[in-house]
Amino acid sequence: MKNHLRTFTLLAAMTALFLGVGYLIGGATGMLIAFVLAAGMNMFSYWNADKIVLSMYRATEVDASHPEPLVRTYVNDVLELAARANMPAPKVYVIDQDQPNAFATGRDPAHAAVAATRGLLGMLDRREIRGVMAHELAHVKHRDTLTMTITATIAGAIGMLANFAFLFGGRDEEGRPTGILGMLVMMIVAPMAAALVQMAISRGREYEADREGAEMAGDPQALASALQKIDAYARGGYFNADAERNPATAHMFIINPLAGSGTDNLFSTHPATENRVRALLKMGERPAVSRARRSAVPLTGSRRPGPWS
Incomplete structure (x- = not known):
């Protein structure tokens, strides 16, 4: 509930930022055009998005009839977890990439896909894969x-308003120029602020998915x-x-796949x-979660990272 409220508050802040920048440019007309385009x-x-991203990472769809036992177990565990959560079965993919990672995509639960890299399946044990x-x-x-689509829409609209200000100059409601300060706010500060809010929302959703996923897997x-x-x-x-070539997709992964990231900061x-x-770990100390963990899938042997045979 706390993270949901935080997300709502951040969305409201981004909307307010959009309205404020639109006002600086010169009224509702330009603001409406930017919003519609974005x-x-x-x-x-x-x-x-699902087709675009899966194609971008050359993901291969797999099912429970796959010849490799590790993949079959992975698929069956995903389907079992979805059933436990009363969700439609998602499509399941494998990415031929040694870096261990995973992401989900799709516009709603009925049109969802999850993907894991070969590195993740080869390095983690079964319980850890289920947790991911x-x-x-x-x-x-x-x-x-x-x-994230809503936040991207508003952030995109703010960026377009900034471009309008660069091309046509900022104007107030009476047509007066907003001046150098107003131009700087619209061209630099506003898009940067929108990006920071996007990142903050993304971080909040990661914490919530950790909590919900841990409850779902019971571990x-x-x-x-x-x-x-x-x-x-x-x-x-x-x-x-692939992620380095497409940094805009980094927020989708369970761990940032890009180089040089590791701290919980604004950027x-x-x-x-x-x-x-x-x-x-604090969550695992709760009695209800501890009882669920005892019924979770037993550990298999740990695996080392590296190419699959």
Whole structure:
């Protein structure tokens, strides 16, 4: 509930920022044009994001008949977790990438897909993989893709208003120029502020997905362990070349796949891993969660990162 309220507050702040910048430019007309254009582009992305992103990472759809036992187990666990959460079964994908990571996409639970890299399936044990995929299913369940599409729409509209100010100059309601200060606010400060709000919302949704995913899998410790392993691998200099070429998709992954990220600051799309792990371990101390953990899937042997055979 706390994170939902925080997300709502941040969305309200971004909306207020948009209205304020629109007023500085010169009234409702330019603001409406910018909003319609930004909404049109982002709605196209919303309806087609799953196809675009899965294609971008060359993800391959897999099912329970896959010849590799590890993949079959992965698929069956995703389907079982979805059923446990009373969700429609998502499409399941594997990405041929050594860096361990995972993401979810799709406009709603009925049109969702989850994807894990081969590195993740090869490095984590079964309980940890279940924890990661439960986290991704939590994003789907709470329609986080819709939340991020709304924020992207408003942020895009603010960016367009800034471009209008650069091209035509800022004007108040009576047609007077807003001056150098107003121009700087519209061209630099407003888009930067919108981006910061986007990142803050993204971080809030990660904490919420951690909590919901840990409850879904009944094993906060497994998700905490998975986050630590994935983060340590990413910090070891093993880059995701596809993510580096497409940094706008970084917020989708359970751990930021880009180089040089690791702190819970204003400019990060993900919370600091240490903070997430601390919250999960504290959650695991609760009696109800401890009872759920005892009924979770037993651990299999740990795996080392590296190419699949």
